[in-house]
Amino acid sequence: MTEKFTPWPEQDAERYRKAGLWQGVPLGTALTAVADTDPDAIAGVDRRRRITHAQVRAEADETAHGLLGLGLRPGDRVVVQLPNIVEFLTVTVAMLRAGIIPVLALPGHRRTEVEHLVEASEAVGYLTVDRFHGFDYRALARHLRAASPGLICVIHGDAQEFTALEAVREAGAGSAASGGSTGLPDVDPSGVALLLLSGGSTGRPKLIPRTHDDYAFNIRGCAEALRFGRDSVYLSANPAAHNAALGCPGVWGALLVGGKAVFAASPSPDEVFPLIEREGVTHTTVVPAVANLWSAASATRRVDMSNVLLQVGSSKFDAETAGRTQRALGCRISNWFGIGEGLLTYTRLDDPEDVIHGTEGRPLSEYDEIRIVDEELHDVPPGDVGELLTRGPYTIRGYWNAPEANRAAFTGDGFFRTGDLARLTPGGNLVVAGRVKDIINRGGEKVSAEEVEFHLRGHEAISEAAVVGRPDAALGEAAVAYIVPAGDDTVSLTDLKRHLTARGLAVFKLPDEVRPVKDLPRTPVGKIDKTVLRADASGAVS
Numbered sequence: 001m002t003e004k005f006t007p008w009p010e011q012d013a014e015r016y017r018k019a020g021l022w023q024g025v026p027l028g029t030a031l032t033a034v035a036d037t038d039p040d041a042i043a044g045v046d047r048r049r050r051i052t053h054a055q056v057r058a059e060a061d062e063t064a065h066g067l068l069g070l071g072l073r074p075g076d077r078v079v080v081q082l083p084n085i086v087e088f089l090t091v092t093v094a095m096l097r098a099g100i101i102p103v104l105a106l107p108g109h110r111r112t113e114v115e116h117l118v119e120a121s122e123a124v125g126y127l128t129v130d131r132f133h134g135f136d137y138r139a140l141a142r143h144l145r146a147a148s149p150g151l152i153c154v155i156h157g158d159a160q161e162f163t164a165l166e167a168v169r170e171a172g173a174g175s176a177a178s179g180g181s182t183g184l185p186d187v188d189p190s191g192v193a194l195l196l197l198s199g200g201s202t203g204r205p206k207l208i209p210r211t212h213d214d215y216a217f218n219i220r221g222c223a224e225a226l227r228f229g230r231d232s233v234y235l236s237a238n239p240a241a242h243n244a245a246l247g248c249p250g251v252w253g254a255l256l257v258g259g260k261a262v263f264a265a266s267p268s269p270d271e272v273f274p275l276i277e278r279e280g281v282t283h284t285t286v287v288p289a290v291a292n293l294w295s296a297a298s299a300t301r302r303v304d305m306s307n308v309l310l311q312v313g314s315s316k317f318d319a320e321t322a323g324r325t326q327r328a329l330g331c332r333i334s335n336w337f338g339i340g341e342g343l344l345t346y347t348r349l350d351d352p353e354d355v356i357h358g359t360e361g362r363p364l365s366e367y368d369e370i371r372i373v374d375e376e377l378h379d380v381p382p383g384d385v386g387e388l389l390t391r392g393p394y395t396i397r398g399y400w401n402a403p404e405a406n407r408a409a410f411t412g413d414g415f416f417r418t419g420d421l422a423r424l425t426p427g428g429n430l431v432v433a434g435r436v437k438d439i440i441n442r443g444g445e446k447v448s449a450e451e452v453e454f455h456l457r458g459h460e461a462i463s464e465a466a467v468v469g470r471p472d473a474a475l476g477e478a479a480v481a482y483i484v485p486a487g488d489d490t491v492s493l494t495d496l497k498r499h500l501t502a503r504g505l506a507v508f509k510l511p512d513e514v515r516p517v518k519d520l521p522r523t524p525v526g527k528i529d530k531t532v533l534r535a536d537a538s539g540a541v542s
Contacts, residue, residue, distance in 0.1 A: 005192055005209050006398025006406065009414070013190070016393040021367065022213035026187040027252075028096030030216050032057040034258040038230070043255060044086040045279060046263040051086050053258065056093060058176070059169065063094035064184055066172030070125075070152055070163065074099030074185045077195065078125035078152075079117050080241070081105040083132045084263035087156055087165065088240050089251060091127060096194075096212075099187045103195040103207065104241040107132055111143055116204045118144055118151070121195060121400065127165070130157030133266075138162065189213050195400055196243055196340040207400035208340045214394040215247055216256075218344070221364045221394075223249040223257050225346060226309060226334065228283055230258040235275060235284035237267040238526065243340040244285045244313060269297035277304055285336075287314040287526035288321060292463060295328035305331040309349075313338050314526055316432060318454050319357040326357075335360055337432055341416055342395025343368060345430045359429035360422075368392040370430075371415060372422060385433045388422040389415040421448065438530070440469035440477050445508040447479060449530075452511065455503045456481060456496065461489050466520050466528045467511060470537035480537040481511035484520060491516070 007013070016022045023030075032053070034041065039054030051059070072078065078095065080102040082088045095102045103121045105114055118126065126144055128137040138160055141153040156165040175183055189212040197205035210218070226249065228234070234254045238245040240263065246252055251261035262279045264272050267290045275281065286294070291312055310329070312322070313336035326333050337360035338344045347361035355361070363370060372386040373379055380386040391397075391414050398406040409417050421433040434450030441447075449467040456465035464484040469477035483491060493514045500510055521532040 004401035006396070007190070008397055012393075012414075016213075016217075016367065019367065021217045021365070021393045022189070023216065024189045024213065025216065026096065026189050027193045027212040027216055028060070028093055028098075028187065031093055031096065031252055031255040032060065034255065038258050041230070041258055042260050044089050044251070044261045044263065046084065046086045047265060049086055051089070053255070056089055056255065059090040060093040060097055061176040061184070062169045062172045063090055063165070064098035064100075064172065065175035066168035066170070067094060067100060067125075067154075068098055068184075069171050069175070070154075070168065072098070072100050072125060072152065074187070075101065075191075076125065077101045077103050077121040077123040078127055079103045079105050079114060079121065079123045081107065081109065081114065081126070081128040081137065082156065082241070083107045083129060084236050084240050084265055085129070085156075086263065087129075088263070089255065089261065091156075091165070092194075092252075093255070097184050097187070099185045099191075101192055101195060104197065104246070106197070106239050106241050108239070110135075111140055113205070114140060115144065115147065117197070117207075118148065120204075120207055124150070125152040125154065127154040128156070130155055130159065187212065189216075192400075196246075198340060198399070206402055206405055208396060209398075209400045210394075210396070214342075214396075217365075218342075218394045219247040219249055219253045219256050222247070222344065223253045225348075225364060226283060226311070227349070228253060228257060228259065232257070232259040232282045233262060233280050234259060235262045235264060235272065235279070235281040237264045237272050237284055237286055237290065244311070244336075244338060248285065248311070248336075248338060248344060249283070250285070267293070269294055269301060269303075273297070273301060273303040276308060281308055283309050283311065285311040285313065288312060288317045289315075289464065289520075289522070289526060291317070291325045292321065295325045298328050303329070305329045308332070309334060311336050311346075315528065316450055316454065318457055319354075320458050322357040323353075333357075337361070337420075337430060339418060341418075342392065343370075343390040343416075343418070344394075347429075355427070355429055359425060359431050361430065362428050363392075363430075365392060365394070368395070369415070370424070372424060377411065383423055383426070385421050385423045387436050388418045388420045388430075388432075390418060391415045421450075440467070440479050442469070442477050442479055442508060442512075443475045445506075447509050449479075452479070452481070452500070452505070452509055455500050455505060456483065458503065459491065459496070459499050461486050461491050461495075464520055466530065466533055468530055468533045468537050470513075470534070472512070475512075478512040479510075480513045480515060480533075482515050482517050482520060482533055484518065485516055 035057040196208040254261035371389040472478035521529040
């Protein structure tokens with residue numbers, strides 16, 4: 001497996017161990033330790049059931065023995081595609097305890113994406129649910145097995161011709177009862193624990209190998225930063241398979257500290273508002289679009305979020321929108337920047353409002369290293385915008401089995417090239433300014449789409465905005481602004497140009513075209529899908 005995984009240099013690994021960042025405990029052990037001290041505390045809640053920390057460990061061990069009984073072995077990869085249900089906890093913990101590597105697909109992925117994940121990870125198994133939100137995952141399993149006849153397919157629910165998850169657990173119950181965790185394989189804490197998916201909006205996702213050591217630190221650091229402990233309740237409104245909802249601190253964080261994870265089937269206010277009040281939610285993570293949705297819904301449907309800390313990330317959450325959200329929901333906000341490859345920055349709970357609403361905060365760890373560089377990888381002057389590079393105790397040193405991608409994404413000395421444009425304030429806070437590739441070359445002038453979007457969202461009649469380039473014979477690229485109106489009023493191109501000019505934007509940054517839309521297309525993780533928008537914009541060109 002080492003030829004597919006790039007480890008940290010031994011001198012760095014030893015430094016992180018000596019500092020206590022890497023504690024040498026397998027994740028499956030760390031996430032179930034609370035079962036010894038507080039076994040009856042509730043660990044997970046969904047629409048159907050509630051489960052204690054002791055039950056999580058018992059079900060996980062039974063499932064782990066059952067999966068090994070199917071012929072799976074430590075180091076094998078299994079694509080896991082489960083919605084937000086309690087079984088997400090028991091299955092993923094089972095794999096961690098057995099040394100099986102889960103490849104965490106999102107519920108919204110379909111044949112193209114899952115087929116790619118099976119191929120890229122060389123998975124020997126696929127574990128999913130029978131149906132969710134009207135989609136039959138068994139049909140997808142049939143397609144995968146037709147392409148790979150040896151693929152082990154396990155289905156939670158009505159398994160039909162496949163192996164039922166319930167049967168796997170029952171088969172492993174005897175072994176678990178006689179041997180418990182002592183009958184499970186030894187797991188190397190420095191080895192790969194799971195494979196996350198890269199979260200870009202273009203191309204097929206790359207696989208991100210996270211180790212037991214580094215991801216445990218990731219979870220623990222986030223929990224400490226947000227004062228997330230045994231009395232805390234994390235709401236998974238986003239898919240739990242996404243890095244933010246999984247381990248920042250996420251549902252695995254609830255297991256680690258002895259708190260409670262609450263699984264919402266969707267981020268709809270009709271779903272989450274009752275859960276927030278009934279289960280006493282204290283922490284949750286949302287993308288800006290969901291924050292806007294909840295803010296709008298709170299005008300007609302009141303919800304008490306005074307005890308909730310809202311972690312907002314995934315895309316830019318500008319100061320004006322952050323302020324509106326905080327006023328509408330009455331919650332606290334922590335603004336985050338995070339990547340599945342590692343680095344997390346966040347605003348502290350005691351930061352002043354201008355920092356919380358206007359920056360992405362400071363790195364999680366003092367061992368995080370950050371550089372802001374130009375196109376030649378030279379450090380830019382303090383305060384200037386450049387590409388964000390990073391390395392540290394929970395930032396990977398290479399994608400899984402992707403040597404060509406690694407040569408492009410990592411410097412010779414191990415810094416990860418995030419592809420994000422950013423600057424550092426004098427106080428050391430990060431301000432993300434856009435994507436390196438999200439630049440429109442308009443008549444030779446480089447226009448940051450994110451900068452224009454930021455100012456568009458400041459218009460009172462605009463709810464959301466996205467700017468993309470389209471081919472133009474005269475300019476090379478023209479700028480197209482897709483806007484979601486905040487009400488019934490339309491916004492003309494003249495209105496937009498007047499608004500942007502009043503906010504001090506240069507003439508060459510003004511959009512050439514405006515297209516009102518009801519909604520912006522999104523990727524499965526909630527990012528605006530600019531691939532779709534670029535195709536739409538380009539398709540309209542004669």
